[in-house]
Amino acid sequence: MDSPLPFLVAMSSLLLILAGLYMTRLGLLGKRRRSYPPVAGTMLHQLLNWGRLPEYMTELSRRYRQNVGGLQEFTACLTEDAISSMHYLHATLTETLRLYPAVPTDVKCCFSDDTLPDGHTVRRGDMVNYLPYAMGRMKFLWGDDAEEFRPERWLDDEGVFVPKSPYKFTAFQAGPRICLGKEFAYRQMKIFAATLLYLFRFEMWERDSTVGYRPMLTLKMDGPLCVRASPRRSTGN
Numbered sequence: 001m002d003s004p005l006p007f008l009v010a011m012s013s014l015l016l017i018l019a020g021l022y023m024t025r026l027g028l029l030g031k032r033r034r035s036y037p038p039v040a041g042t043m044l045h046q047l048l049n050w051g052r053l054p055e056y057m058t059e060l061s062r063r064y065r066q067n068v069g070g071l072q073e074f075t076a077c078l079t080e081d082a083i084s085s086m087h088y089l090h091a092t093l094t095e096t097l098r099l100y101p102a103v104p105t106d107v108k109c110c111f112s113d114d115t116l117p118d119g120h121t122v123r124r125g126d127m128v129n130y131l132p133y134a135m136g137r138m139k140f141l142w143g144d145d146a147e148e149f150r151p152e153r154w155l156d157d158e159g160v161f162v163p164k165s166p167y168k169f170t171a172f173q174a175g176p177r178i179c180l181g182k183e184f185a186y187r188q189m190k191i192f193a194a195t196l197l198y199l200f201r202f203e204m205w206e207r208d209s210t211v212g213y214r215p216m217l218t219l220k221m222d223g224p225l226c227v228r229a230s231p232r233r234s235t236g237n
């Protein structure tokens with residue numbers, strides 16, 4: 001019998017992220033000041049992007065749903081190698097994090113007087129912020145299409161994901177204190193996204209609806225995300 005491990009890993013990832021989304025939902029309905037867990041928040045913004053730009057969802061499901069039977073068979077295909085070779089999905093999630101970084105602003109406190117690489121001086125005790133949300137939208141970093149959702153910008157001519165400097169793509173911070181869970185987070189998000197796309201098709205409840213944000217520790221939508229999920233009945237659709 002095939003190893004049940006990929007199935008169990010996929011199901012536990014689904015449960016973990018669904019729990020995060022559920023907490024998120026409670027946050028929206030109840031204590032409105034609660035932050036999103038970063039993986040759940042990123043998946044929420046992924047749904048927003050798929051709802052707004054269904055062609056990217058169609059492309060992903062075309063790539064990953066072909067020639068697969070039931071859910072168990074599909075999740076059994078989500079091996080370490082298969083997940084690593086999902087370059088287009090990796091690019092899609094990274095593009096979502098570029099535009100909607102789970103940690104939109106991050107603050108540092110200076111331990112000593114120093115001069116930053118651009119010549120700015122800082123004093124001991126000064127607070128310095130960097131803003132992944134603003135940096136992800138800067139034209140001089142990303143080009144004229146900086147505000148567009150375009151996963152292709154992360155792929156080379158062979159469709160292989162090409163990482164950019166963490167000092168440019170700062171969603172996970174950079175340097176010695178870079179997010180320790182980055183690779184784990186990508187694994188979780190890829191399993192979750194692939195399984196979601198296997199099961200559902202998403203569309204915005206109202207195609208042109210806008211989504212506002214609340215300034216918090218993690219990027220929080222101001223109000224609910226109204227996305228319709230339609231079950232896919234057979235493979236390939």
Ligand code: HEM
Nearest residue numbers: 038039042102103106171172173177178179180181184185
């Ligand atoms: C999309 C998902 C995630 C994003 C965008 C993200 C982002 C970040 C950022 C920006 C920091 C730096 C915070 C700071 O020092 O000011 C950080 C730190 C950290 N993250 Fe994540 N994170 C994610 C998921 C995860 C997951 C799933 C784990 C654990 C499994 C994790 C573990 C950590 C740890 C341990 C640190 C502290 C590293 C250190 O200070 O040396 N992260 N993350």
